[in-house]
Amino acid sequence: MTTYYSFIIPITHTIPADRQGAKRYYGVHPYFTRRPYNVIKKYILHYSREGDCVLDPFGGSGVTAIEAFLENRTGIQNDINPLANFIANSTVDLVKGKISDLYEALSILEDRCKSRIAKVNSLSDKGLAKYKRSIKLPENVLLPKTSDVGNYHDLFSLKQMLSLAILKKEIDSLPNKHSRSGMLLAWSATLGKLNKTFLSAEGRAESRGGSSIFSIYRYKIAGNPVELPPWESFYERAINIINAKKEIDKEIEFKKRTNGWRGKYECYSKDVEDLTEELEGTIDYIFTDPPYGGNISYIDLSILWNSWLGFLPDARTREKELIVGGELKLSEKIYKTRLYDSIKACVRMLKTNRWFSIVFQHWNVSYFEAILNSAHDSGAELKAAISQVGDPIWSMHKKKMKESVLAC
Numbered sequence: 001m002t003t004y005y006s007f008i009i010p011i012t013h014t015i016p017a018d019r020q021g022a023k024r025y026y027g028v029h030p031y032f033t034r035r036p037y038n039v040i041k042k043y044i045l046h047y048s049r050e051g052d053c054v055l056d057p058f059g060g061s062g063v064t065a066i067e068a069f070l071e072n073r074t075g076i077q078n079d080i081n082p083l084a085n086f087i088a089n090s091t092v093d094l095v096k097g098k099i100s101d102l103y104e105a106l107s108i109l110e111d112r113c114k115s116r117i118a119k120v121n122s123l124s125d126k127g128l129a130k131y132k133r134s135i136k137l138p139e140n141v142l143l144p145k146t147s148d149v150g151n152y153h154d155l156f157s158l159k160q161m162l163s164l165a166i167l168k169k170e171i172d173s174l175p176n177k178h179s180r181s182g183m184l185l186a187w188s189a190t191l192g193k194l195n196k197t198f199l200s201a202e203g204r205a206e207s208r209g210g211s212s213i214f215s216i217y218r219y220k221i222a223g224n225p226v227e228l229p230p231w232e233s234f235y236e237r238a239i240n241i242i243n244a245k246k247e248i249d250k251e252i253e254f255k256k257r258t259n260g261w262r263g264k265y266e267c268y269s270k271d272v273e274d275l276t277e278e279l280e281g282t283i284d285y286i287f288t289d290p291p292y293g294g295n296i297s298y299i300d301l302s303i304l305w306n307s308w309l310g311f312l313p314d315a316r317t318r319e320k321e322l323i324v325g326g327e328l329k330l331s332e333k334i335y336k337t338r339l340y341d342s343i344k345a346c347v348r349m350l351k352t353n354r355w356f357s358i359v360f361q362h363w364n365v366s367y368f369e370a371i372l373n374s375a376h377d378s379g380a381e382l383k384a385a386i387s388q389v390g391d392p393i394w395s396m397h398k399k400k401m402k403e404s405v406l407a408c
Contacts, residue, residue: 003353004049005284005353005354005355005397006353008046008047008355008397010383010384010395010397011042011043011046011384011386011393011395012384012386013386014386014387014388015038015039015042015388015389017036017038017039017388017389018036018037018038019036021037021038022037022038022247023240023243023244023246023247024037024066024091024094024244024247024248025037025061025063025091027240028091028185028189028237028240028241028244029061029087029090029091029185029188029189029192030189030192030210030211030214031060031061031083031084031087032060032214032296032298032301033060033289034060034061034063035063035289035359035389036389037063037067039388039389040063040064040067040287041067041071043287043357043393043395044064044067044068044071044073044285044287045071047285047287047355047357047395048068048073048284048285048355049284050071050072050073050259050262051072051073051074051262052073052074052284052285053073053074053076053282053283053284053285054068054073054074054075054076054283054284054285054286054287055076055078055279055283055285055286055288055349056076056077056078056286056287056288056289057078057272057275057286057288057290057342057345057346057349058078058079058272058288058289058290058291058322059077059078059079059084059085059088059288060079060084060088060289061084061087061088061091062075062077062084062085062087062088062089062091062092064077064287064288065077065088065092065265065266065267066088066091066092066265068263069092069263069264069265070248070251070252070255070263071263072255072259072260072261072262072263073263073264073284074263074264074265074266075092075263075264075265075266076265076266076267076268076279076283077089077265077266077267077268078267078268078269078270078272078275079269080269080270080271080299080313080317080320080321081298081299081302081306081313081321082269082302082306082309082311082312082313083302083305083306083309084298084302085267085269086185086188086305086309086311087185087188088267089267090181090182090184090185090188091185091244092265093178093181093182094181094182094241094244094245094248095248095249095252096178097176097178097179097182099242099245099246099249101176101178101179102179102182102183102238102241102242102245103242104176104179105174105176105179105180105182105183106183106235106238106242108170108174109167109170109171109174109183109234109238110231110235112170113166113167113170113231114231116166117163117166117167117230117231118231120159120162120163120166121159121163121229121230123159125158128158128159128162129158131162132158132162135162135165135166135169136165136169137153137161137165138152138153138307138308139152139307140152140153141303141307141312143155143219143303144218144219144297144300144303144326144327145327146218146219147218147219147220148218148219148220148221149196149219149221152303152307154196155195155196155197155219155221155304156194156195156196157196157225157227159227159230160194160195160196160227160230163194163230163231164187164190164191164194164230164308167187167190167230167234168187168308171183171184171187172184182238182241182242182245183238183241185241186234186237186238186240186241187234187237188305188309189237189240190230190233190234190237191304191305191308192210192211192213192304192305193211193228193233194228194230194233195211195304196221196222196225197211197212197213197219197220197221197222197304198210198211198222198225198226198228199211199212199215199222199226200226209226211304213301213304217296217297217301218301219301219304271317271320272322272341272342272345272346273341273342273345275345275349276345276348276349279349280348280349281348281349281350281351281352282349282351283349283350283351283354284350284351284354285350285354285355285356285357286346286349286350286355286356286357286358287357287358288346288357288358288359289358289359289360290322290339290342290358290360291321291322291323292360292361292362292367296323297321297323297325297326297327298321298323299313299317299318299321299326300326300327322335322338322339322342323335332364335367336366336367336370337370339367339370339371339374340370340371340373340374341374342374343358343370343371343374343375343378344374344377344378346358347374347375347378347379347380347396347398348378350380350398351398352398352399353397353398353399354397354398355395355396355397355398356375356380356395356396356397356398357393357394357395357396358371358393358394358396359388359391359392359393359394360391360392360394361390361391361392371394375396378398379398379399380396380397380398380399381396381397381398381399382394382395382396383395383396383397
């Protein structure tokens with residue numbers, strides 16, 4: 001049946017990246033390989049309509065689902081990494097509550113924490129050891145074998161860990177659940193700075209920089225660890241959260257005053273093949289950026305956050321991660337097989353006559369063969385491939401199986 005989607009002309013032009021244009025992503029919380037929001041938004045607006053269900057089965061920090069949600073679609077986030085879903089869910093939750101609630105929560109935390117944190121940071125080693133016995137700390141779990149240190153607590157100085165623990169305890173006690181969610185997101189972002197893997201950017205302010213987790217993809221301890229001021233670091237992250245809410249509220253208010261706002265959001269934490277059991281034939285558009293088969297274990301590298309936040313993945317989830325290598329030493333053969341099966345699952349989740357865009361670039365041609373062969377075998381036709389911000393985006397159209405012919 002010929003529909004609106006049959007007449008869509010694929011995107012074949014480059015879209016300049018706006019890397020710092022959305023406060024709801026930039027500076028709010030770090031994550032791996034985040035795509036420019038404006039590029040993803042253009043693809044969503046082009047290949048789907050208001051009211052459609054838009055899925056990212058490898059959702060990461062949620063850019064696809066959040067942009068779909070803000071553009072009057074149902075944005076569907078899925079990722080097996082709990083940290084990814086935590087960031088996405090917490091960002092969407094900023095829609096709820098009031099700006100004043102966040103300011104009030106920040107004021108409460110300042111009253112309860114600022115002076116206590118300052119006092120802790122003035123203690124001697126003996127005083128710190130004594131204080132440690134009075135506050136709950138995260139489990140001292142083992143780190144991946146590639147790490148410079150063996151256990152979780154070794155990632156922090158005692159002052160950093162105690163300061164973070166004071167903040168976390170008081171955030172957990174905030175009465176307003178939406179403010180609590182926003183402040184916890186700020187705390188989690190602060191966690192990425194208050195640890196020994198943080199590296200200051202050369203020639204810039206000491207607080208400018210990031211964790212080695214995001215540059216060399218392992219827990220490397222800095223040669224001269226930087227001890228940023230804990231309260232000030234958290235306060236800066238909290239203001240970023242407030243600014244993100246202001247931006248989101250403004251966008252939604254504009255939609256309400258024009259065509260109305262009807263965005264919806266769903267979140268899953270499933271392997272892509274398992275997700276098909278719930279969503280088969282229900283999705284109008286997929287935009288996704290799957291792991292590239294490099295030795296980047298997102299789950300291993302997210303222990304820094306998942307451990308303290310209390311949602312370390314179980315063994316089955318770790319085995320399902322779509323990577324090569326990692327702590328479980330997953331093979332390239334397994335990666336290609338699972339990549340093939342994942343693309344097949346994505347096409348199955350699409351309605352007939354809908355579109356699917358995938359960001360993928362790798363030197364290994366066999367990975368592309370797995371993607372294209374799977375799409376072809378599942379009834380999808382490659383319509384366009386265009387480089388966007390250095391990486392090609394492959395756009396495919398799902399047709400009935402008997403009509404499908406791969407056209408490169």
